[in-house]
Amino acid sequence: MLSDQSATTVRATLPAVGAAIGEITARFYAGLFSAHPELLRDLFNRGNQAAGTQRQALAGSIAAFATHLVDQPERRPDAMLGRIAHKHASLGIAPEQYAIVHEHLFAAIAEVLGEAVTPEVAAAWDEVYWLMANALIAIEKRLYEESADEAGWRQWEVTERITETADVVTFRLRPVDGGPVRDFRAGQYVSVGVTLPDGARQIRQYSLSGAPGTDVRQISVKRVPEDATTPEGEVSNHLHARVAEGSVLELSAPYGDLVLDQVTDTPLLLASAGIGVTPMVAMLAHLAEGGHRAPVTVVHADRTPADHALRTDHEAYAAKLPDAAVHLFYERDAEPGTRTGLLDLSDVPVPSGTRAYLCGPLPFMRAARAQLIAKGVVPADIHYEVFGPDLWLAG
Structure with a gap:
């Protein structure tokens, strides 16, 4: 004070x-x-x-x-x-x-x-x-x-490299030292440190996209090309170009505050766009494992179905829940059962008392938040994750 x-x-x-x-x-x-x-x-x-x-x-x-x-x-x-x-x-x-x-x-x-x-x-x-x-x-x-048991930087070996889409690759990793792996909370991220060709050591955060409760760390990385508004993704592009099975990366312990509370009877809405799907997949895996029985509304927006990373896991974990509804929006090439265009929650049922979690580009999250508030969701019950600097505070 x-x-x-x-x-x-x-x-x-x-x-x-x-x-x-x-x-x-x-x-x-x-x-x-x-x-x-x-x-x-x-x-x-x-x-x-x-x-x-x-x-x-x-x-x-x-x-x-x-x-x-x-x-x-x-x-x-x-x-x-x-x-x-x-x-x-x-x-x-x-x-x-x-x-x-x-x-x-x-x-x-x-x-x-x-x-x-x-x-x-x-x-x-x-x-x-x-x-x-x-x-x-x-x-x-x-x-x-x-996180004292896993504090500082630790070396992890890539055991699998999986191509998800043309621009997204998943890396599964195990600790080089063979020691125990601290569990994480669904929605958290790790920092990844790499040494680039010019000698700089750069650090980036990636959401853990696998299920909690295993001794494997899984991150899904989107390649970021340079354009008029976005600088090239130095680390993401390095990971795509140079990291293969057997490569070793430095990872931090898990951190991040966009996490699910203990599994309860609270209705949930998990809304994502693009690579923002990564923490949502981990959340759905956690809910399925924990036997969450309240309604879960899953919303995802992407450019096309082919660009929807982790879609199989996204839908499979939702299917394991007893009361889940999945709504997919694609700007182009929408398939039967999905919708064409940007996010539109106007006819998406949102149960009373819903707690919402958002992850994606800032314009997407602003639109989702406004639409949820218009549908009666309490602002305090809307939580978000920003990849990169939190420009929401600067807006």
Whole structure:
């Protein structure tokens, strides 16, 4: 909770800081990488930096956190903090790195706002930063402790490589050391670290697409070609081109907060688009294994049936549930029993009390969320996963 004096100062300066936050974060990253080039080479996603999406996500999270502190001082934004902390833990972020970020972030604020950053303003925003940083450090400490049996990076051998579609490959992996494998919760992801041809070690997160409760890790990776709006997927394309059966990859422990609660009698809706299907398949496998008996509505949207990765598993696990309905939307080449076009929930039955889980491109999730709210789903019961920086907060 902010002190009263700092809350007054932050409230008064929030419009100015918010208006300049994009420039502040751009200068922050420039200064950070100039002083610590190894962070861009070996930790931060170079593609997101080039596209500017990481700057947008950082700006959005800072603005959202500060706004929450002054508007709802009695409540901490745990959902936002938890999402960030899980990503940080999957990357192995250490507490001492927050001091480095603080140094370069406040240097950027001073550069951009100049004389407006009085000692009082600096102190207030310093308080905001450390409230957020210390909350994240505490959550990350707990996450590291919970995964202590598989903490840090571990080597895994690819035992199977399966072509799902023209652009999606599934890798099944077992630990090289032959040791025990910690179970994961359906919906979680792992970080994968690879050394690229230029020597950089880049890290990306991939949802676990296999069933929980096995000693195998399974990830399904979509190749990402460069286009006008999206940088080439350095790691995904590397995995497609260079990783075969027998290859060894470095994986983190499982992390991620888009997870199913214990199997209950709650109606569920699992909506995905494109490669967002991956956590949903794991969720369906978990529900089928746990004997979930309440209604489950499965919704998926894709370009064509041929682009629908893991479709066999997607439909097979749904078929094992006693009360599941599957609705498939394809932009082209729709088959009998599926629909042509983008997601449209207008005539999809959604039982009262439904809890929804969404994963896919941000425009898809915004549309799905709006349609679900219009159908009476409580906003607090709609959960989502974003692949890459969380631009929802920046929007």
